[in-house]
Ligand SMILES: O=P(O)(O)OC[C@H]1O[C@H](OP(=O)(O)OP(=O)(O)O)[C@H](O)[C@@H]1O
């Protein structure tokens with residue numbers, strides 16, 4: 792187990808690069824199977840999802856498009872509940888098969904606020920692919936179609952996820968060390 796310090800907090804290894812990459816391949820295989828003969832549009836949610844979206848997309852063998860939007864609501868380790876969109880959607884979703892790509896679903900507030908905006912455009916289908924999910928933290932029921940890992944309710948960094956802007960470049964996923972919460 793290795794430790795990293797990000798700002799004032801210490802985190803320890805939780806998921807190795809190998810674990811993450813192996814799971815992403817499995818998720819891509821499931822998506823390839825489910826969307827055979829279709830041409831889905833993937834929507835990555837920046838910033839956190841950039842790494843997961845990139846690695847997942849590499850393993851897709853179906854015809855697919857990808858776009859990104861930028862939503863943010865976290866300050867430090869807490870959701871403000873105020874989901875701010877700073878880059879909006881540039882695609883028409885009417886009649887499209889849409890897959891949201893998220894790095895993490897924690898309280899569920901981000902997607903709870905954002906999904907109705909997508910639904911409003913009447914996509915043919917709307918699914919969610921998320922690398923990490925904290926079932927104990929979820930405050931809004933969400934149908935999640937592809938989950939990489941269900942994890943305990945502890946703050947995590949790495950592989951796109953940050954603590955106050957830092958830690959996104961770590962290749963592994965680290966969990967807040969119990970002693971400094
Ligand atoms: O389920 P929730 O409690 O809403 O948390 C999930 C959201 O929090 C993170 O975004 P954040 O607001 O930290 O912005 P970032 O992606 O730019 O880091 C993450 O990327 C998700 O979008």
Ligand code: HPA
Pocket residue numbers: 865895897945946947948952953954
């Ligand atoms: O545990 C987390 N880590 C980093 N960003 C997050 N956004 C929601 N939950 C988290």
